[in-house]
Amino acid sequence: MRTFFAAITLCVAGFAVSAAPTAPIAPVADAVITSKGMPKKLSDFGFFTDAAGWKPNKGVELYQLNSALFTDYAEKYRYIYIPAGQQAVADGDGLLQFPVGSALIKSFGYKIDGKDRLLETRLLLHRADGWIALPYVWNAEQTEATLKVAGKRIPVSFTDPSGNKRDISYAVPNKNQCKECHSLSGAVMPIGPKSRNLAHDTLDMLLSNAMLEQKSGYHPPIANYDDEAMPLESRARAYLDINCAHCHNRQGSASNSGLFLTYEEESPVHVGVGKRPVAAGRGSGGFEFAIAPGQPDQSIMMHRLKSLEPGVAMPEVGRSLVHEEGAALLSEWIAAMEKD
DSSP, rough: OSSSHHHHHHHHHHHSSOOHHHHHHHHOOHHHHSSSOOSGGGGGGGGGGGTTTBBBBBEEEEBBBSOOOOOOOOOEEEEEOTTTTOBBOOOSSBBEETTTHHHHHHHHEEEEOOOOOOOOEEEEEEEETTEEEEEEEETTTSSSEOOOOTOEEEEEEEEEEESEEEEEEEEOOOHHHHHSEEEEEEOOOOOOOGGGBBHHHHHHHHHHHTTTTTTOOOOOOOOOOTTTTOOHHHHHHHHHHHHHHHTTTSSSSGGGGOOOTTOOOOOOOHTTTTTOOOSGGGEEEEEEEEOOTTGGBBBBHHHHHHHOOOOTTSSSSSSSOOOOHHHHHHHHHHHHHHOO
């Protein structure tokens, strides 16, 4: 899986050793993060020291995941900010609990006409009354990102990892759509940074920078679903965890489905094996089971994963393309299961 993590790190390193700036760089605006307002410009937060959003400010740290959510083959650049002197702590499920004033920053982009361009930057801000999700869209000049609470469609042409030319209408989610995924028991919450899904280098960075409490519980890492050297089932379960389990968990928005796709789920039926849908409809494709062992083409899960039809396609938001590699992985996993 291609990322720009190393490239950005080099860029930041080069910036750090260059000649000192003529004027001091303003720190991250803690008061803006915790205020009740919704700033119109991303630059108001001070998360980056450059106008183009590539050089993180002091205290804003790049991080990586073992397995990442698919979003129409977009490249993603993830950052964590925790107020100085405070720490995150992993709860019993390994989800990091961040102090008030923290921010999770995620920029999305593509290589377009040979240049890396950002389309949007999504923020999760931890305020005294809980988390708030805000989407910001970058201008054509790549000098500022502006708040778009109603979301936006952006036409994009790019080449996918298999060399296929793609033309899509990229969807920046509106503020309410952010809630659809980032929700646990009805409250907006982070979903990606669980200790078991943070890359080893990221965990080391958080600990060495005193951003994560040393005594936080250990949780065995989940697989990188792109790594074909890992066991097939581990890869498939990791894929479902990061792409589906933010809704399909016992406290998520799809809890009434009885389909729980977290990495820790032990019940085969709750993962979908031999499970009939709670409410049959066109989303089922006329098939009987979420997962029909040995028969991916007869499984509702595969039907919905391969569909682009509204009301059928899963996940419901965040993609306008079929993730061909993800579909192939899950199909191989289901095909390997013994038929009843």
